[in-house]
Amino acid sequence: MPINFLGDIMNKLEMTDLIVSSKISKGLSWETIAKDLKVSPVWLTSACLGMNSATPKQAKAIADYLGLDDTVAEALVAFPTKIWDQAVPTDPLVYRLYEVVGVYGDTLKEVIQEKFGDGIMSAIDFSMEVDKIEDPKGDRVLLTLNGKFLPYKSW
Missing domain, CATH: 1.10.260.40 (lambda repressor-like DNA-binding domains)
Structure with missing residues (x-):
């Protein structure tokens, strides 16, 4: 054991x-x-x-x-403790996703909040799919992130 x-x-x-x-x-x-x-x-x-x-x-x-x-x-x-390296990742694929968020994070925030209001997309009530789209110019990666919108509350 x-x-x-x-x-x-x-x-x-x-x-x-x-x-x-x-x-x-x-x-x-x-x-x-x-x-x-x-x-x-x-x-x-x-x-x-x-x-x-x-x-x-x-x-x-x-x-x-x-x-x-x-x-x-x-x-x-067992419930995980979700901690990851805080440094910029060096694995090329992970780095590119990090780069997407770095370049488009503020844009995504603006567009999401313009459509939904002040809040966040849940990473708990969330699903993700990874699909391959064949393309003669080179296959494409399709990431679908589907998270519940959680508005900030006022009190």
Whole structure:
């Protein structure tokens, strides 16, 4: 049974290492796992990378599918602490998304608030899809971010 250096429950980083290792060794993709488990590939990937929690039923299904034990399922259920590096990312794909927000963040804020009012887009009541659009000039990435609008309250 995998345990962390403190000798108790597995942390999210250890969980992710085991999940990704199992996925790679079995030659699986996130799309395949998600399709077989009937969940969103974006949600599944996020949960397996430690940024979302799973229900006990979902966690058991993921662990069983990958041939991992209950400590992985328990770690999948644990509520994550969503902390990421505050430095500018260096991975080219992640950096480009960071760049999109840096260049268009204020524009998105203005357009959203002009349409909805003063508030934010939820990252909790939220879904995301990643699609591939084939194009003879080069395939395109389509990101769909769908978040509930949350108006600021006055009191």
